[in-house]
Amino acid sequence: MNLSDQYTDKEIIQKILEGEFALFEILIRRNNAYLYKTARCYNYNHEDAQDLMQDTFIDAYTNLAKFENRSSFKTWIIKIMLHNCFRKRQRLVYKNEMPGEINDKSIPMFSNNQHLDTGKTVANRELGFVIENALQNVPIDYRLVFSMREMNGLNIAETAEALNISDTNVKVRLNRAKALLRKEIEKSYSRQEIFEFNLIYCDAITSAVMRKIKDLKL
Numbered sequence: 001m002n003l004s005d006q007y008t009d010k011e012i013i014q015k016i017l018e019g020e021f022a023l024f025e026i027l028i029r030r031n032n033a034y035l036y037k038t039a040r041c042y043n044y045n046h047e048d049a050q051d052l053m054q055d056t057f058i059d060a061y062t063n064l065a066k067f068e069n070r071s072s073f074k075t076w077i078i079k080i081m082l083h084n085c086f087r088k089r090q091r092l093v094y095k096n097e098m099p100g101e102i103n104d105k106s107i108p109m110f111s112n113n114q115h116l117d118t119g120k121t122v123a124n125r126e127l128g129f130v131i132e133n134a135l136q137n138v139p140i141d142y143r144l145v146f147s148m149r150e151m152n153g154l155n156i157a158e159t160a161e162a163l164n165i166s167d168t169n170v171k172v173r174l175n176r177a178k179a180l181l182r183k184e185i186e187k188s189y190s191r192q193e194i195f196e197f198n199l200i201y202c203d204a205i206t207s208a209v210m211r212k213i214k215d216l217k218l
Helices: 009-017 021-041 046-060 074-087 125-135 139-151 156-163 167-185 199-213
Strands: none
Touching: 009 021, 009 074, 009 156, 021 046, 021 074, 021 139, 021 199, 046 074, 046 199, 074 156, 125 139, 139 156, 139 167
């Protein structure tokens, strides 16, 4: 068992706060893909997404003592990422929707058992680009909920907390996002196959962040 599997996020955070800052690399690797997908769903390009990721990891590191374990670390750092995305774009507008037809028992569209092997890749890359492009045309309110629920795997409560909206709004926006994307995603590709964050980029981000925090003190 390696260190990444040996400790929970809470245990790693405690060790970092006690001086083992090198363990922050584990938290970076665990959350790289989540932050990347979040930035891309907010319409930032690959380069801007990586810059936002670095800023977010630095923010998380310097504020690690403020993490209170009331939510998961994943939800906490995604909220930081969203704040950075919103601040960069200098706008954050959420309109209240009236609840429509809601399926409380809805499950992620990418959860079919035949797609649980995360080692598989999309055979048709062109279709992958079609799906990615289609997501960019979905209104930001719906796209972010879709990203949190379908691609990052957050549950309804976590998504509501991350986006500062109600559980009902999460369900409404998710249903509307699915309706807009239905034709493109009916083939049920796995969430890992959309906005794939290649290991080479994961390594680069991890190295860049760890270099920056070496000179920082908690």
